[in-house]
Amino acid sequence: MNKRNIAERRLAWLLCAPALAAMLLVTAYPILYAIWLSLHRYDLRFPEQSRFIGLANYASVLSSEVWWQALTNTVIITICSVTVELVLGFALALLMFKATLGRRTIRTVILIPYAMITVVSALAWKFAFDPTTGFVNALLNLDQAWLTERWSAFFVIIFTEIWKTTPFMALLLLAGLTLIPQDLLKAARVDGATAWQRFIHITLPLMKPTIGVALLFRTLDAFRIFDTVYVQTRGAAGTETVSMVGYNVLIARLNLGLGSAVSVLIFIAMLIIALLLIKGFGAPLSQTRGQ
Amino acid sequence: MQNRLETLFWSAFGAIVTVYALIPVAWIVSLSLKRPSDLNDRRFFPSEISFDNYRAIFKDAQFPAALWNSFGIALIATLLSIMLAMFTAYALVRLEFPGKKPMLVGVLAVSMFPPVSIIGPLFNLWRSLGLFDTWAGLIIPYMTFTLPLAIWTLAAFFRELPWDLDKAARIDGATPFQAFYYIIAPLAAPGVFTAAILVFIFAWNDFLFATSLTSTNAARTVPAAIAFFTGSSQFEQPTGSIAAASVVVTLPVIVIVLLFQQRIVAGLTAGAVKG
Numbered sequence: 001m002n003k004r005n006i007a008e009r010r011l012a013w014l015l016c017a018p019a020l021a022a023m024l025l026v027t028a029y030p031i032l033y034a035i036w037l038s039l040h041r042y043d044l045r046f047p048e049q050s051r052f053i054g055l056a057n058y059a060s061v062l063s064s065e066v067w068w069q070a071l072t073n074t075v076i077i078t079i080c081s082v083t084v085e086l087v088l089g090f091a092l093a094l095l096m097f098k099a100t101l102g103r104r105t106i107r108t109v110i111l112i113p114y115a116m117i118t119v120v121s122a123l124a125w126k127f128a129f130d131p132t133t134g135f136v137n138a139l140l141n142l143d144q145a146w147l148t149e150r151w152s153a154f155f156v157i158i159f160t161e162i163w164k165t166t167p168f169m170a171l172l173l174l175a176g177l178t179l180i181p182q183d184l185l186k187a188a189r190v191d192g193a194t195a196w197q198r199f200i201h202i203t204l205p206l207m208k209p210t211i212g213v214a215l216l217f218r219t220l221d222a223f224r225i226f227d228t229v230y231v232q233t234r235g236a237a238g239t240e241t242v243s244m245v246g247y248n249v250l251i252a253r254l255n256l257g258l259g260s261a262v263s264v265l266i267f268i269a270m271l272i273i274a275l276l277l278i279k280g281f282g283a284p285l286s287q288t289r290g291q
Numbered sequence: 292m293q294n295r296l297e298t299l300f301w302s303a304f305g306a307i308v309t310v311y312a313l314i315p316v317a318w319i320v321s322l323s324l325k326r327p328s329d330l331n332d333r334r335f336f337p338s339e340i341s342f343d344n345y346r347a348i349f350k351d352a353q354f355p356a357a358l359w360n361s362f363g364i365a366l367i368a369t370l371l372s373i374m375l376a377m378f379t380a381y382a383l384v385r386l387e388f389p390g391k392k393p394m395l396v397g398v399l400a401v402s403m404f405p406p407v408s409i410i411g412p413l414f415n416l417w418r419s420l421g422l423f424d425t426w427a428g429l430i431i432p433y434m435t436f437t438l439p440l441a442i443w444t445l446a447a448f449f450r451e452l453p454w455d456l457d458k459a460a461r462i463d464g465a466t467p468f469q470a471f472y473y474i475i476a477p478l479a480a481p482g483v484f485t486a487a488i489l490v491f492i493f494a495w496n497d498f499l500f501a502t503s504l505t506s507t508n509a510a511r512t513v514p515a516a517i518a519f520f521t522g523s524s525q526f527e528q529p530t531g532s533i534a535a536a537s538v539v540v541t542l543p544v545i546v547i548v549l550l551f552q553q554r555i556v557a558g559l560t561a562g563a564v565k566g
Contacts, residue, residue, distance in 0.1 A: 005387075012388035015378040019438050020394065022375060023401045026435035030409035030416070037411065044415075092308070101301035105309075108552045112312040114559075115548040117496050119514040120537040124315035127322060133530055135318070138333040163315070168559065175560035217402075224405045227498040231518055243407040243499075250411040251503045263408040270405050 031267060034260040042257035050257075057261035066245060067262070071269075074241040076154065077229075078222040081161040085218060086211070088162070089169030096170065097177045110167040118164065122231035125160045150238040157239065160228050165221070169214055176210025177203070212281030219277060220270055242266050316541065323534035330530050344535035354536055356508040357516035361540070364426050364512060365494035368433035372490050373483060375434070376441030383442070384449040402439035406432070410503040417504055424505045429512065432500050437490040444489060444558045448482025485558040488551060492544060513540045 041053045061067050096106055113121065128134045129146040137144060146152045180203060188198050204211075226243040229235060235244045246266060250259030318335065323344050325337040332338065348354040379398075383391060413432065414423070422428035452475065460470040501515035511519075517536050520529045548555055 008386050009388045012382040012386040013390070015382035015386075016390075016394055019375040019379040019442065020397065022431075022435045023397060023438060026413075026432055027401055027404050027409065030412035031404075033412040033416070034408060037415075095304055099301055099304065101298060102305040106305050107556060108549055109309045109312045111548050111552055111555060112316060112545055115492065115544045116316065116541055117514055117537075117544075119496075119498050119518055120319065120541050121315055123517065123533055123537060124319040127530060127534070128315070128318055132331045133322070133333065133528075135333055135335045163311075167312070171556055172560055175556075220403050220405075224407055226407060227514075230498070230502075243405075246407045247410065247499070247503065251414060256411050256415055259411045263411055266405050267408040270403065274403050 031264075034263045034267075037256050037260035038264050040257050042255075042260075044254035044256060053257075057258050058265070060258065061261045061265060066240070067242075067265075069238065070240045070242045070245045073154075073239055074223060074225065074243075077158055077161070077225055077241065078219060080154075080158045081165070081222050082215065082218050084158075084162050085166045085169045086215065088166050089214075090173055092166065092170035093173035093177055096174050107171075110170065113164050113167050116164070118227040119231055121164050122160055122228040125156060125163070126232045129156050147233050148237055153233050153237045153239045157225075157228055157232055160232070161222065161225065165218060169218060172214045173207070173210060176207050179210075180206050208281060212277065215281070216274065216277045219273060223270060223273060224266070242269070316545070319534050319537050319541070322530065323538045325531065327531050344531040345539075348532050348535050348539070351532075353508060353516055353520075354513075354532075354539075357511055357513045358539070360426070360508075360510055361495060361512040361514075364429050364433065364510070365491050367426070368430045368437065368494045369487050369491045371430065372434045372437045372441050373445075373487050376438055376445050376486065377483065379438075379442050380445035380449050383446050385454065398439045398442055401436070404436075406436065406499050410499065413500075414503055422504075424507055424510050426510050428504050429497075429500055429510060432504075433494040433497060437493050440493065441486045441490050444486040445482055447558075448485070449479065452478050481554060482558075485551070485554040488547060488555060489558055492548075495540075495544060 038057050039052060039054060040050060041056075042050045092110075096103065096110075099106060116124075126147065129136050131137055131143070131145050136142075136146075144152060146156050184202055184206075185198055188202055193201070224243050225241055226247065229239060229241050229244055230247075233239045235241070235248070240248075242262070243266065246259060246262040249255050249262055253259070321336050322330070324340045324342070325332075325344075326339055326341040327343060329338055379394070382388070383394065417423040417425075417428045422431070454475070456474050456478075457470045460474050461467065465473070496514065497512070498514040498518070501512045502518065505511040505515060513536065517533055517540075520533050520536070
C-alpha cells in the first residue's frame with residue numbers, strides 16, 4: 001500500500017461521491033420512507049388519524065380485486081409486448097445486418113420512434129384508432145370503439161408499446177450481431193450447416209448475453225408502463241396497470257399509506273423479475289454492462 | 292438478375308421500415324394542420340391546410356409556459372447529470388479503488404428502479420421542503436434517474452480514449468491542465484455530447500414525475516400539459532391543439548436525433564454489449 005495508491009483511492013471516492021449521494025438520496029431514502037409510510041395509516045386528507053397499523057395496508061391491497069386485476073393486466077401487457085418486440089426486433093436486426101443497400105437510411109429512420117415522446121406517440125395512436133377522428137377504422141372498414149373494450153384496448157396499448165420500443169431492441173441486438181466472429185459462420189457453412197442450423201447453434205448462443213440485457217431492460221420497462229395507459233384509457237375498460245393503481249392511490253386520492261404499500265409491492269415485483277432474468281441468463285450483468 | 296432482385300428486396304425493406312417509423316409522425320402532423328371543422332373527417336391527410344391550431348396553442352398561456360419549463364428543466368438536469376457522470380465515469384475507467392464493483396452494482400440498481408415506487412414519498416417530501424411544483428423538484432429526480440445512462444455511455448467512450456497521449460504531452464512539458472484541456476477534452480467531447488443528448492431526451496420525455504410533482508404552469512412540463520389540455524368547452528375534444536403541441540415538441544427532438552444518429556446509436560448500445 002503506497003502513497004500513490006492511497007491518493008488514487010481518495011480521488012476515486014471523491015469523484016464518485018456526488019453521483020452516489022444523489023442516487024442514495026433520490027432512490028434509497030425515498031424507498032425506505034415508502035416502507036415506513038406503508039406501515040402507517042397516512043391519508044393526507046385526514047392527517048390527524050395517522051398512526052402505525054403494521055401490515056394492514058398490505059393486507060388490504062393484497063385482498064383487493066383491483067390490485068390482482070392490475071397485476072394481471074401488467075403481466076399481459078409485459079409478456080405480449082416484450083415477446084413481439086424480441087421477435088420483431090431480432091428479425092429487423094438480422095435484416096439491417098445483412099442489408100447491402102440503404103443501411104444508414106434505415107438505421108436513421110428507425111430512431112424516430114425512440115425520439116418521439118411517449119405521451120405523444122400514445123396520443124397519436126389513440127387518435128388514429130379513435131372512431132370519430134381516426135383513420136384506422138376507415139382504412140379497415142370497421143366500426144370498432146377500440147379503447148372502450150378491454151381486449152381491443154389492450155391491443156392498442158400493446159401495439160403502441162411495440163411501435164415505440166422495437167427499434168431500440170433491434171439496435172441493441174444489431175450491436176450484438178456485429179460482435180459475432182464471421183469466420184465461425186463461414187466455417188459452419190463450409191461444413192454444410194444450413195442457415196437455420198447456423199442461426200440456432202452459433203448466432204443464438206453467442207447472442208445470449210445481449211438478448212439477456214435487452215430482455216431485462218425491456219421487461220422492467222414494460223412492467224412499469226404508465227404513460228401510454230394513462231393517456232389512452234386512464235385505466236378504464238379494465239386496463240389499469242400496477243403503476244396506474246399506485247399513482248391513483250398516491251396522487252389522486254392522497255392516501256400515502258395505502259399507496260406506499262402498492263409502491264413497495266411494485267418494487268418487490270420488479271426485484272423478483274430482475275433476479276429471475278439475471279439468473280436465467282447466467283452472466284452477471286455488471287460484466288456485460290459497465291465493466 | 293440476382294442483383295436486381297436483391298436491390299428490389301432491400302428497397303422494399305427500407306420503404307417498409309420508413310413507413311413504419313413515420314406513420315404516427317405524419318398522422319399527428321396532418322391532424323395538426325387540419326381545419327377544426329375537418330378534424331373528424333377520418334382521413335389521413337388534411338383536405339386543406341390551416342395553421343389555426345398552432346395559433347391557438349401559442350395564444351394560450353399554458354403551452355408556452357410548459358415549453359419553457361420543459362426546455363429549462365431538461366437542460367439543467369442534463370448539465371448536472373453529465374457533470375456528475377463525468378466524474379464517476381472517469382473514476383470507474385481510470386482509477387483503481389475498492390468499491391468499484393459496489394458502485395457499478397448501485398448504478399445498475401438505479402437504472403432498474405421503478406420511479407412509481409417513490410412518487411409518494413417524493414410528493415410528501417417536496418411539499419414539506421417547498422420543492423413541490425418547482426423546477427428543482429423535477430430537476431433532482433431527472434438528474435438522478437439519468438445518471439446510470441450517462442455513466443455507462445461516458446464510461447464506454449472514455450474506455451476508448453488514448454489516455455497515453457496525456458502522459459506524452461506531460462513528458463513534452465505540458466502542465467496537467469494543458470494536457471487535459473488541449474488533448475483529452477477535445478477527444479472526449481463527442482462522447483460527452485452524445486450522453487447529453489440521451490439524457491436530455493429522457494428528461495424531455497418524462498411524464499410520471501411531471502404529473503405527480505407539479506400542479507400549475509410554474510413547473511408543469513409539456514408531456515403533462517398536453518395530457519391535461521382541455522377544450523374550449525366541456526364537450527369539445529381539444530384534438531387539434533393536442534396535435535399541434537405534439538408536433539412542436541416532437542420535431543426538434545427528431546431533427547436532433549437524425550442529425551446525430553450515428554453517435555446516438557453508438558451511445559445507446561455502447562454499455563449494453565461491450566464486454
